[in-house]
Structures are given as C-alpha cells and as structure tokens.
Amino acid sequence: MSEFWEVLQEHLPEFSSGLWVTIRLVVASFLIAMTVGTLVAAMRIAPLRWLNWLGGIYVEAFRNVPLLVLLIIAFSGLPRAGVPIDQWQAGIACLGLYTAAYIAEALRSGVFAVGKGQIEAALSLGLTYPRTMRKIILPQAARTVIPALGSLVLAMIKNSAIVGGSIVALSDLLNQAREVNSDTGQYNEVFFWAAVGFLLLTLTVTLLIRYLERRFEIRR
C-alpha cells in the first residue's frame, strides 16, 4: 500500500502537469466544439436545403470516423500537404471538431423538442422575438440540452486521453503516466493514479451537471 503513496509523492510533478494539460486540452476543445457545433446546428435547422445538407455531411463525417484516425490525418497528413500544425493545434482541432458533430446534434434536438406552438403562442401574446427566445424557448431547450451536453463533456474528457496516446503525443495525463511507467515499471501504481486523475475530472463534471439540471428543473 505504501508503494502507491511513494509513487505519487515521487512523481507528483509529472501527474499534476499532465492533469493540467488534460484540463487545458478539454477546455479549449470544448470552446471550439461549442462554437462549431452551434454553427452546424444552425445550418441543420436553417430554411435552406443545401445548408441542411452541408450540416448533415459534417455531422455524419465526424461521427462515423474514429478520433484516432482524425488525429493521424491532421498531425501526420496535413504537414505534407503544406499545412503546418503543432501538437496543441492538432489535438484541440481534432477533439473539438469531433465533439462538435455531437454537440450540433444535441442542440438541434433540444430546440426541436420545444415545439413550434410555443413560439407562436409567445409571439401572439405580444412578446418580442428575443424575449420569446430568452424567456420561453431557451429555458426549455436548456432542460433537454444540458444533460446531453454534460454527457458529451464526460465523453470529451475520456477522449482527450486518445490525444496523448496517439501520434500527437501531447503530454497529457495519459502520456505522462506512460512516461513514468517506462521509468519505474510500476504500472499498477502509475495507472491507478492516472485513473484517479481522470475520475476527479469526470466526477467534478458529473456534479456540475447535476447542479445545473436541478437549477433548470420544472418546479411544481
């Protein structure tokens, strides 16, 4: 048992820097994913046929191809095509664009779930369009979207480890654990602490989602 603590004490700098890289990777990718995801969702619900189609192609392309393959395409394929890309850019872009496809789907279904009648009712009561959105549609959409977005953030935290394990080799928590393991060979202890690191992140996000869900709950 004491070996577990020894490994943690000795290699705390590696673990904490890895955790910090993972957090930054997830946060940056989430911002990209939200931006691109919102755009794609808007494209998919736009009244223009070809925009719907374009959004649909984006979603299907990114959700049916493994993240690992995207990372290799970006990091070892693009530079030869004359597009310089570094570790961080490749990691953030791939994780962000991959998750954006799912975020677009979640947003689209959230807004659709509210229903047209609600907008019509609110407008006919004399509410302005922005007010209708803010007071009627978005609070209701948030209720269906928040659990889905939370679920995607959890998936993203777990997928971020693929960035460290792939050819991109960003020194995230997984990659640091691999390095410490190749130094010490104590794989039980090393991967235990790496798992604890990831669990800390997923647990924090789970609690956050629960809090948000309760805030938007219907109170009767």
Place this chain on the structure above:
Amino acid sequence: MEYLVTPDNWEWLITGKNFKFLLEGFLINLEIAAIGIVFSLIFGLLLALMRISRLRPLSIAVGLWVDLWRNIPLILMILYIGLAVPSSWRETWADNIPGWFPEALQDELVLGALLALILYNSAVLCEIMRSGILSLDRGQREAAASLGLTYRQQMRFVILPQGLRRMVPATVSQVITLNKDTTLVTILGINEVISHANSITGSGFFGAVSAPPLQVYLMVGVLFFVVNFALSRLSRRLEIRERKRTGTTLERVKGLEDQVAAEADVVR
C-alpha cells in the same frame, strides 16, 4: 487542395496489393469488434441481472463497478490491462486458440486488448439493458407475480424478452462506438488497420509509389465511415420503429457520444 487530389498521390491505391492490405487490416478491426460485442452482451446481461437483483450489496457493488468503467478513458484501461495481463494467461491464449481463428487474433497481445474492450463494453451494455428493463411498466412484473410465476420465471418469460427488445437500437449505436474504439488497440502494437496503413505509408509498400499519410488515412476514414454510417441508419430505423411500438423512450447511458447522437437522430 491540389496536393489532395493530384492523381500521383492516389496511385498507391491501385498499385499492387496496397488496398487489399488495407482492407485486410480493417477486417481485423471488424473481427475484434464482433468478438467484443458477443462477449460484452453475455457479460453485460449477467451484470444487468446482478444490478437489478434484490440483493442490495450485490446491486451496489455492480453499480460501482459499472460507474468505474464508464468514467475512465478506455485507452488507459487498454494500456493498463495490456501490461497487467500475466504472461501465463497470454501463453495459454496463444497456445489454445483454435486454428480456424483469424490469424491476426492469435497474437498473444490480443488477449489484453480484447479483455479491456469486453470489460468496458459489458459495463456500458449493462446500463443499456438496465434502462431497457426499467422502462417496462411495473404492472408487467406484478401481473407475472400474481399469476404465480417465480422470480426466475418472471425474468425469463416476461421481463427480459420485452426489456431486451427495447435495448436493441441503443446497442447498435454502441457497436458504432466499439468499431471506432478498436483502433485504440494499436497502442499495444497489435496488427490492425492503423498498423497496416503505417506500413503502406512507409515506402509505398507494394509497388514503391509514394503513399502519403494524408491520402492513406483518409482512405481508412472512408472504410470506417461506410460501415458506421450504415449502422447509424440501422439504429435510427430500429429506434423509430421501437418507439412507435412501445411509445416509451429509454434513458441513455451517460458519457457516451454515440448514445447522445442516437437520441438526437430520432428528432426531426
């Protein structure tokens, strides 16, 4: 853009056996996924039965086990189990595997990868099955009990046939995830589509034409796209049919992107 479409950079595809070699690699991924899903369904069902059992400690223990697996990155588990599987197990695997088994899967490294994939997916499928069973009306169970069926008979003849049917669409979308996840086993140095693609990019491999990584891996992406796109259409069809039939929705397993997408697929 010119680099992407210039015919010189695609020549590898029709030269020698490059494409066939890539397909062979992809087939190994599909085989791993197929074996993985079969065993995950079996263990997932066992876990689900324990999870809904009336023995509180058992149910809580299985719940913790499942949550643990769902919250840790799969690639970390593949790495760890790949290292931690005792070498005697690996030898037993390599020695006793039947000869008709695909050759690539007879490698001793495959055992760890399969174990990790099965442990992870059985935990996910346990949750999918549990929500299928919980979505049934209480009355079903009560009616079965009042007819004098024992717990086993209730499960066998009333609850499971209906509950498991409802989980089919969610399971198909989990197969998409599993298909994608099979690429992760490359981290253990197993022969599959990523390593085959790597060999091709090395030197053009067959025919020694240039095989740029961008084009080769785009092709790998296309292979995955074809299979997974077909699966996602299938899952969507099943989901719509099932909802029309039962009028209920299943609770999705949290933290899985393809489960979120499957939910959104149905909304128009």
